[in-house]
Amino acid sequence: MKKLIDKLYRENYLDEKELLDLLNNINKENKDYLIDKAHQTRMRTYGDKVFMRGLIEFTNYCKMDCVYCGIRASNKNADRYRLTIEEILSACEMGDRLGYKTFVLQGGEDAFYTDDKIVEIIREIKKEFPDTAITLSIGEKSYESYKRYYDAGADRYLLRHETASKELYERLHPKASFENRRECLWNLKKIGYQVGAGFMVGLPGQTNEDYVKDLHFLKELQPHMIGIGPFISHKDTPLAHKENGTLEETVVMLALIRLFLPDVLLPATTALGTIDPLGREKGLKAGGNVVMPNLSPISVREKYSLYNGKICTGDEAAECRKCIEGRITRAGFSIDMSRGDNINWRRK
Numbered sequence: 257m258k259k260l261i262d263k264l265y266r267e268n269y270l271d272e273k274e275l276l277d278l279l280n281n282i283n284k285e286n287k288d289y290l291i292d293k294a295h296q297t298r299m300r301t302y303g304d305k306v307f308m309r310g311l312i313e314f315t316n317y318c319k320m321d322c323v324y325c326g327i328r329a330s331n332k333n334a335d336r337y338r339l340t341i342e343e344i345l346s347a348c349e350m351g352d353r354l355g356y357k358t359f360v361l362q363g364g365e366d367a368f369y370t371d372d373k374i375v376e377i378i379r380e381i382k383k384e385f386p387d388t389a390i391t392l393s394i395g396e397k398s399y400e401s402y403k404r405y406y407d408a409g410a411d412r413y414l415l416r417h418e419t420a421s422k423e424l425y426e427r428l429h430p431k432a433s434f435e436n437r438r439e440c441l442w443n444l445k446k447i448g449y450q451v452g453a454g455f456m457v458g459l460p461g462q463t464n465e466d467y468v469k470d471l472h473f474l475k476e477l478q479p480h481m482i483g484i485g486p487f488i489s490h491k492d493t494p495l496a497h498k499e500n501g502t503l504e505e506t507v508v509m510l511a512l513i514r515l516f517l518p519d520v521l522l523p524a525t526t527a528l529g530t531i532d533p534l535g536r537e538k539g540l541k542a543g544g545n546v547v548m549p550n551l552s553p554i555s556v557r558e559k560y561s562l563y564n565g566k567i568c569t570g571d572e573a574a575e576c577r578k579c580i581e582g583r584i585t586r587a588g589f590s591i592d593m594s595r596g597d598n599i600n601w602r603r604k
């Protein structure tokens with residue numbers, strides 16, 4: 257096992273057979289070794305820095321029906337909300353006062369926000385906060401729409417591929433196309449965004465063969481950011497009673513991603529912090545180098561419920577920042593409030 261991990265550390269690649277062998281046979285001892293190699297790799301690329309992003313969840317209306325997700329269209333119990341442009345801007349102001357240099361606008365696929373409205377939101381934010389990066393995470397759109405947002409000033413786009421297994425993808429996304437989601441990622445890259453892909457860990461029926469596909473797809477796509485987290489069941493979805501993904505398997509995936517793509521920006525996600533009180537710290541120690549505290553108004557936090565038990569629903573943004581900062585420094589890392597662009601990216 258150690259030989260394989262050393263090879264991955266040196267070459268940033270394992271073929272299908274080697275990777276499957278590693279996943280099938282990893283034990284406590286070589287897991288620690290893997291995490292240690294991932295940590296060494298992150299120290300070589302971005303050092304001990306952890307980049308901070310302010311997350312604004314601006315709508316929980318969604319036309320899609322992802323089987324695992326609490327804001328899926330079919331969930332009649334979801335209490336729906338939309339933020340106005342003024343509310344979005346005041347969340348940004350709060351973020352700016354706290355020192356954030358990235359705002360992440362995330363939401364369901366909500367036709368209320370037409371391309372014109374999204375462009376207006378981007379322009380308004382850039383007008384007030386010209387040196388702040390804007391990340392969008394609003395799902396699958398046409399090439400033309402993505403291009404309009406980019407030209408209006410959006411810098412980054414998060415669109416997880418969710419799973420690289422076509423069969424599993426189709427089971428979990430009744431209204432969607434596996435091919436289109438991937439096409440979107442290639443389009444975003446072509447336009448010039450810093451692109452974030454990623455997948456869930458521990459989905460019902462997901463296998464080590466599926467993770468091999470995920471890692472190889474990511475290696476091929478070469479995204480600038482990768483968001484992964486454990487699947488967590490949501491009470492109002494068809495997967496309500498399915499088991500959650502675990503901290504252990506998510507941490508192994510984070511370490512493998514850091515070794516496959518050394519320069520990637522890799523968040524220790526909220527979902528990871530939700531399944532274990534020290535989840536985010538463990539994610540950072542396995543190669544994670546981004547944290548995304550919530551800037552959404554308190555009144556809507558509980559409503560953006562993708563999965564059960566999402567943390568930090570009560571914290572003030574300022575408190576939230578303090579709490580997370582303490583956690584990061586106690587874990588032995590340093591906070592970086594700069595824009596934190598991927599080292600290989602320049603705006604075209």
Ligand code: SAH
Pocket residue numbers: 324325326362363364365393394395396414415416418455456485486487488489490527562563
């Ligand atoms: N509408 C946007 C944003 C989706 S929400 C889009 O389509 O990209 C952001 C991410 O939350 C999703 O990509 C998914 O990976 C994750 N997510 C949703 N439900 C989840 C659940 N039950 N458990 C864990 N992660 C979940």
